[in-house]
Amino acid sequence: MAIVGAGPAGIYAADQLIKSEAEVSIDLIERLPAPYGLVRYGVAPDHPRIKEIIKALQRVLAQPEVRFIGNVTLGEDVKLEELREFYDAVVVSTGAMADRALDIPGEDLPGSHGAADFVSWYDAHPDVPQTWPLDAKSVAVIGVGNVALDVARVLAKTGDEMLVTDIPQHVYEGLKAKTTTDVHVFARRGPAYAKFSPLELRELNHSPNVEVVVHPEGFDVDEHGMEHIAKHKAQKMVLNTLSNWVGRDLEGKPHRIHLHFAEAPTEILGGPDGVTGLRTERTQATGDGGVEGTGEVTDWDVQAVYRAVGYRSTAIPGVPFDERAAVIPNDGGRVLDLAGERIEGLYVTGWIKRGPVGLIGHTKSDAAETVAHLLAETTPSAPARSTADVDAWLAERGVPATSFAQWQRLDEHEIALGEASGRERVKVGERTEMLRIGAGE
Known part of the structure; x- marks a missing residue:
């Protein structure tokens, strides 16, 4: 077989x-x-x-x-x-491994990124470039799944915080040099339908350098939403965590992750030189788990957009x-x-x-x-x-x-790299280098 x-x-x-x-x-x-x-x-x-x-x-x-x-x-x-x-x-x-399309104007602008591509970069996939543009002060992440939270967390945390993980040097240098201070995560529906896991959500709040801001605008749960969370224990836990964070006092940490609910992206703004903003429309519940636009439009000042609406x-x-x-x-x-x-x-x-x-x-x-x-x-x-x-x-x-023996040789090499720096492993992210190590050269 x-x-x-x-x-x-x-x-x-x-x-x-x-x-x-x-x-x-x-x-x-x-x-x-x-x-x-x-x-x-x-x-x-x-x-x-x-x-x-x-x-x-x-x-x-x-x-x-x-x-x-x-x-x-x-x-x-x-x-x-x-x-x-x-x-x-x-x-x-x-x-x-590919990104689903968002199908809104401006999706193909420079600075509009698929989340899967960014994940491949910070996970040192051998088929992606070793550099990534991280010069945006404010960025938008579209989506409310675990991948969206991963992207937001990695963008918000410092490079030094990530150095305890298995990232290789080129990823560390990219994250250390990034200028991002604010990450805005947008959900089309209300908080009752957020798809991230309770643990993933709570981990957003664990960084000493990042605070989570849950904006009260759009933070509504209608009757259908209450019925939904009553059937799904994980969703109820997520809603409880979010509710505890709404309106809390900020601690003045240098980086922030903003969670915005009931905001549907309608256009990525910008031109040939890159993204200059994201336009969203406020939504309201239709009573059946869906939403509809209200006509209230907001332009958000962001310089990069990450689309995390699913793999394909x-x-x-x-x-x-x-x-x-x-x-x-x-x-x-x-x-x-x-x-x-x-x-x-x-x-x-x-x-x-x-x-x-x-x-x-x-x-x-x-x-x-x-x-x-x-x-x-x-x-x-x-x-x-x-x-x-x-x-x-x-x-x-x-x-x-x-062969499997060559993979084992590469595996042992990565673990040895990690031991030398007090980590579990350090990935090798370049294909020819992976092949060379696997061959014992």
């Missing part, structure tokens, strides 16, 4: 296959030299507790039935039809893709062509299967559903099926694939 994408979704699929009664041999094919996907490249560096899941994922990668093949990109280094020569079935689990999967060459839903069409994980017909031997799991929603538990159940179909339907069909055949073919193509 081949699983394309070595993030949690792909690794959980491998785990499900190993735990089945079938005799399996699994190649986890990953475009990066390092595994773990968004756990490594999507979790904020000052949230190491979330990355504890890596320990469980690594145990799966270490199983004898699994081979990690890194630095191989489906659609560039290998084609899907070529993989079918070597594997009886292929599972696509490439996740979601991207198409893979040779694999059907629903552009509107941004998923691979499927029936319970069995890939369908654009006419709705099954494609034998091709499966999908994770966010590219169901969209970028849900937590790890959903990813596990996704994998279980997909693998159950795969095991029930797959029979030996690949003409060449040995690992030696795969390795020889990649070598003949000149693909510089990496």
